[in-house]
Amino acid sequence: MKKETLVSSCLCVRYSPVLGGYAVHHLRTILILLVIYLALTGNWQPSNILLGGLVAGGATLLLRPQGGQMDLRRLPAAAWAVVRYIAILAADVVKSGIGVARIVLDPALPIRPGIVAIDSGCDSEWGAALSAHAISITPGELVIGISQDGILYTHCLDATHSAEYAAEAQTMRRDLLSKIVV
Secondary structure: OEEEEEEOOEEEEEEOOHHHHHHHHHHHHHHHHHHHHHHHHOOOOHHHHHHHHHHHHHHHHHHOOOOOEEEHHHHHHHHHHHHHHHHHHHHHHHHHHHHHHHHHHOOOOOOEOEEEEEEOOOOOHHHHHHHHHHHHHOOOEEEEEEOOOOEEEEEEOEHHHHHHHHHHHHHHHHHHHHHHOO
């Protein structure tokens, strides 16, 4: 089912559609998602394991993981990019949360709402979706639409500050996502 091949002097793992290679890939994805679900819930009762399996199976069917080629030499850089991406995202969430709290607690309510167009610059739909998620998860900003050409229309509580910060933040996100998402 799994063939190891040497392609351009790098070890790659290729899944063959013959003999259920893609089915094995889907099952592996379901198992990984199930373990993550169980670790997050901390509930190992049979009913929860069944529910987690159904949720993981549904997510796998919706996301349709690709079997293709995976360059194993890319893995350390991708893992480091994921760690940096999560750390920067967490810092942005805290910083934005404090900023929104200041706005809400100020009696003058100093908001300058508006919609800012941010070019995702990502080649893949995954990259654009993860970028939209990173913007929407931060307090005070919400992606309200994505155009066909990858423009993220974002509602901001402070559009003047967000417009200045958006290009720099999106460039950083795009660079990290390009290392994570093929």
